[in-house]
Amino acid sequence: MAKYALIVIDIQNDYFPGGRWTLSGMDQAADNAARLLNAARESGDLVVHIRHEFPTADAPFFAPNSVGAQIHPKVQSLEGEPVVLKHDINAYRETELKSILDNACIEKVVICGAMSHMCVDAATRASYDFGYHCTVVHDACASRDLKFNGVHVPAAQAHAAFMAALQFGYATSVSTEEFLAS
Template sequence: MMKQILLIVMCLIAFTVPQKAQNSKGLLLIDIQEFYFPGGAVELVGAEQASAKAASILDYFRENDLLVIHVVHKVKSGGEIHHLLKPLDSEKVITKTDVNAFNGTDLKECIDKAGIEELVIIGMQTHMCLEAAVRAAADLGYKVTVVDSACATRDLEYDGVVIPALQVHASTLSTLKSYAEIISFEVFREKFLN
């Protein structure tokens, strides 16, 4: 009799205590497109390594039936999503014409419709479209995580001074710490893959 009462109490607790759904997480893949890879119009430093890490992250989200949204920038050539990250038919692809993926698209509506509260955002270029998506997502109230080595950028130049890609990447991620949790791929593996 006592076991039955205990079982009933446990069931009541399970149904009345709010549970945070695992599917409240989503993945945004920002502009991982062919024109950023070797031979493309805007080659990034470390694009191939970043895309390999992004593919592992994508696999995790797919295996756990979590929301995946691919964002692509509309370009005349080289705009195909990189072959390691080709979208499944069930995955949303959003085409943007602005740096910020939320401007002029239905990205926010797709995220909200799926009940997503937390976003993992990865992609290209760290200092441009990735940064804009992270800042916008945080401003809209989402909890944001960026996996640093699943992003890539390029050397920049200003007033005759060349800023190496590694420094551009690091300085951008340093400022994004105010908007998101910035983690390594190893930390992602520990938190999500185990």
């Protein structure tokens, strides 16, 4: 039987209302991630928390040692659950994430967190490239409004576009309800 790991990406204080880089729908995404986290813990599945910090204090968000860079209480890690500190978009880059998964003989990863269009996307694509079977729980992820070349992209559309791209070639995409029912 394939072993699973839940990877909870960057659900940190700065992404919530009042933080330095608020995401659209972050509270609901974190609530769904908390449900996934509880289910993984009850099943004895590996849970890996990813926490992003920029290297300097003048960062736009997730400044080193700041309250904003701390994991949000809704998905706080428990003793014994690995917390991977990253300084880049891709959770595998210059971190121990792959060795944690490989040491636990993980074959399948379930991914949730933030931001849909950045770190969730990067981790999913990298996971696929490393040979893991990937599932992204789309309603346990959040994004924000984007701008490109004078075009405003609402958060819901940015999120949907990235989830559609991941589902097309990198991952299965399901809702929290669908995942918990399976």
